[in-house]
Amino acid sequence: KNPALPQLDDIATIVYTSGSTGKPKGVLHSFRTMIVITSGMEEIWGFSSSERMLSYLPLAHVAERAAVETMSLYFGFHIFFSEGLETFQKDLQRAQPTIFFSVPRLWTKFYLGVNEKLPPKKQKLLFNIPILNKIVKKKVLTQLGMNHVRVALTGSAPLPPQIIEWYRSLGLELLDVYGMSENFAYSHACKPNEVRVGYVGSVNPGVEHRIADNGEIQVKSPAQMLGYYKMPDKMAEEMTDDGYFKTGDRGEIDEKGRLRITGRVKELFKTSKGKYVAPVPIENKLNNHPKVEVVCVTGSGEPQPFALFMLSLDAVKELEKGEIDKDTLTQEITDLLKSVNSTLEDHEVLDYVVIVKDQWTMENGFLTPTMKIKRNIIEDRYLKNGEKWVALKQKVIWE
Structure with a gap:
């Protein structure tokens, strides 16, 4: 039948x-x-x-x-x-x-x-x-x-x-x-x-x-x-x-x-100064370095927002082999940060950039199947370090 x-x-x-x-x-x-x-x-x-x-x-x-x-x-x-x-x-x-x-x-x-x-x-x-x-x-x-x-x-x-x-x-x-x-x-x-x-x-x-x-x-x-x-x-x-x-x-x-x-209706975050920040437009401006694969701007409850950079796997391997100079890359990212900050409102200016040590992947839960960042997961992992990073008073921090 x-x-x-x-x-x-x-x-x-x-x-x-x-x-x-x-x-x-x-x-x-x-x-x-x-x-x-x-x-x-x-x-x-x-x-x-x-x-x-x-x-x-x-x-x-x-x-x-x-x-x-x-x-x-x-x-x-x-x-x-x-x-x-x-x-x-x-x-x-x-x-x-x-x-x-x-x-x-x-x-x-x-x-x-x-x-x-x-x-x-x-x-x-x-x-x-x-x-x-x-x-x-x-x-x-x-x-x-x-x-x-x-x-x-x-x-x-x-x-x-x-x-x-x-x-x-x-x-x-x-x-x-x-x-x-x-x-x-x-x-x-x-x-x-x-x-x-x-x-x-x-x-x-x-x-x-x-x-x-x-x-x-x-x-x-x-x-x-x-x-x-x-x-x-x-x-x-x-x-x-x-x-x-x-x-x-x-x-x-x-x-x-x-x-x-x-942006997202619920994506805005508030700094400790009471100012709201929309992360996506800032991320788009930062996403322009050949060695940086993923960017996340965050900073809820912090005095100023900051950015997390995940280097490409190729860049990580080149650093390990000494094919890339770490100091040169640090300076390039410092220059990028300065350039982007010059286009932002005072409350949006990024305090620093952190180069994260881990690769964000679908397998470890940091990315969606279309390779979008999962902000809640990333913030749970990194936001707790904000006070420590601010105290370092560095523009580029290697985790």
Whole structure:
């Protein structure tokens, strides 16, 4: 006997949130959600069965559930799977993707990696020579494995404008997307030729958005969740009476309906002077050193905020081998701190930077599957040392 076909509003899947702000929640989605997002993406980007994608995030994450599982089943994509971050570059070369979604940490890593091999001054010189311009840019994209990419997507966290502009100069327009587990990543997207740097784009087909009085972004999506698994009361907390989801993000909408994320509603922290600090804009300014992979600005209850820097694994190995001079790196970070502080309000000025000794990973709980920092975990680990670090009166502290 053939099983009965499911109804559109039957539960199709459970997607767990990343847990960046607390315990992960199981989000219930229907079969209708799957249909909504595929038709919407077809309208925006015109995907077809000839596309190629590289899958590398955990398959349980909403980005993979939406882009890899649902979209590939609908369109018949060719999907390649990465063996791990250590083989990522080879996997890209093998896949030759036409659609590539990456998180800001990896876009930044590619950018800094190219800058180390081909310094910005030399790039500028080569890009300004007409006969070499296209050849050099194509070579850079080919080495990255992105010379066939026609839709390049970024999401999950802000990407510094100078990095977006750099990729644009290579002929690769990064299209920001915005969504969450609760709407199956179907909310906002930058459309080709409508990009405004710093904005995550306009609403997807069928989506409505607004900014609440407290600055919070609220979204009503046709891919909205059915509820939370075994948490019936939680749904009422997260939704408005008229059906909008409270995203927890702060933002603003421009005259063309494009959305800009300005931080988290609950991400602001207060210093001991009673001043509120928004960490994300400061982190974006600091995230511009080739040896620094992750930045976290914190300082709740401290006189002034401070920053935690996690060096890349390559940089750690180079330090151990003596290939990098520690004093030189300390001075470079001191200069970066001074430069960034000159752009901040008095209450935002960073007192010091701490170079942490541990690598933050998904495995040890410091990062989400999309490599976003878990602030609560990081603050539990490091904030207790604030008084000791202040007493050192150093601008750069090695843990």
